[in-house]
Amino acid sequence: MNVDDISRVTVLGAGNMGHGITEVAAIAGYHVTMRDIEQELVDDGYESIEWSLQKLSEKGLVEEDPDAVMDRIDTEVDLETAVSDADLVIEAAPEQMELKKEIFGDLDEFTPEGAILASNTSSLSITEIATATERPEQVVGMHFFNPPVKMDLVEVIYGAETSDETAEATYEFVESIGKTPIYVRKDVNGFVVNSVLGPFGDEAGWMVSEGAATIEEVDAAMVHRRGYPMGPFELGDLTGIDIGYHVRKEAGKDVPPVVQEKVDAGDLGQKTGKGYYDYEDGEGTTYE
Numbered sequence: 001m002n003v004d005d006i007s008r009v010t011v012l013g014a015g016n017m018g019h020g021i022t023e024v025a026a027i028a029g030y031h032v033t034m035r036d037i038e039q040e041l042v043d044d045g046y047e048s049i050e051w052s053l054q055k056l057s058e059k060g061l062v063e064e065d066p067d068a069v070m071d072r073i074d075t076e077v078d079l080e081t082a083v084s085d086a087d088l089v090i091e092a093a094p095e096q097m098e099l100k101k102e103i104f105g106d107l108d109e110f111t112p113e114g115a116i117l118a119s120n121t122s123s124l125s126i127t128e129i130a131t132a133t134e135r136p137e138q139v140v141g142m143h144f145f146n147p148p149v150k151m152d153l154v155e156v157i158y159g160a161e162t163s164d165e166t167a168e169a170t171y172e173f174v175e176s177i178g179k180t181p182i183y184v185r186k187d188v189n190g191f192v193v194n195s196v197l198g199p200f201g202d203e204a205g206w207m208v209s210e211g212a213a214t215i216e217e218v219d220a221a222m223v224h225r226r227g228y229p230m231g232p233f234e235l236g237d238l239t240g241i242d243i244g245y246h247v248r249k250e251a252g253k254d255v256p257p258v259v260q261e262k263v264d265a266g267d268l269g270q271k272t273g274k275g276y277y278d279y280e281d282g283e284g285t286t287y288e
């Protein structure tokens with residue numbers, strides 16, 4: 001598969017990452033099918049894209065009429081229908097290896113012969129995901145960052161059997177949607193960015209759990225003194241506290257109590273209205 005052969009893209013998942021990736025690809029001119037397991041999830045994702053496109057359009061960041069971009073997006077619940085004519089599938093399902101393998105097994109059965117099968121996993125092994133298929137050379141990591149419409153970087157990750165042809169077409173696809181790809185040439189846990197971001201979040205979590213500083217103090221320090229766009233807790237609320245939690249669990253790491261408490265309470269960040277900060281009443285971050 002060459003990048004010029006890619007015209008139909010299917011994104012599996014309509015959550016934060018799935019709908020964001022769908023939007024980015026549609027803005028770039030691709031026809032995209034966004035699929036999730038329930039109509040309600042698909043509808044929520046679709047509405048989030050409408051909201052986002054409106055915002056981008058008001059700021060002059062998207063030239064085309066938002067309706068014209070939306071016209072390139074189809075939604076679907078049935079997996080086979082969603083992928084049966086896809087040139088590229090980007091899976092953005094929850095971070096559970098067994099689930100990903102089940103999906104890739106189905107993709108092996110339902111997608112056209114030459115299709116590229118990409119996973120947006122944050123940290124799971126591409127090599128292991130690919131074992132669910134008979135075509136591991138066509139399986140690749142394509143890791144976007146949250147929020148995809150704003151974040152420039154995309155990691156293109158080689159599994160042990162990913163072919164150069166697949167990785168190169170994926171890299172060029174990323175360029176074609178206006179993003180900046182980097183190759184991650186070894187399927188290491190966390191790839192490049194999460195390997196570095198993990199200890200950042202971990203240190204912050206342990207520090208607060210041990211009472212050395214408050215959530216607000218850590219976030220303020222990193223934003224005001226270090227110049228980061230967001231502190232580690234604010235970032236956790238944006239990406240979803242459960243995402244970092246599962247990454248830690250998969251890596252066999254201990255979870256700081258402050259993180260465990262939020263996961264146990266179901267307070268997972270902006271998407272649930274509450275995380276380290278409270279978004280339900282519109283207050284949001286409280287550090288200054």
Ligand code: 3HC
Nearest residue numbers: 052055056122144145146147149150151194229230239243
């Ligand atoms: N679409 C359109 N507009 C959006 C939007 C979206 N999806 N999300 C936010 N906005 C809008 C807001 O509503 C706000 O609009 P307003 O100006 O009308 O109020 C505006 O964008 C926010 O703009 P700001 O000027 O406050 O913020 P910036 O645009 O400068 O930056 C940011 C926002 C890009 C999120 C920046 O804070 C940032 O870079 N944060 C760090 C994000 C990061 O590190 N992400 C990676 C996380 S790790 C990850 O994803 C890996 C995964 O595996 C877990």
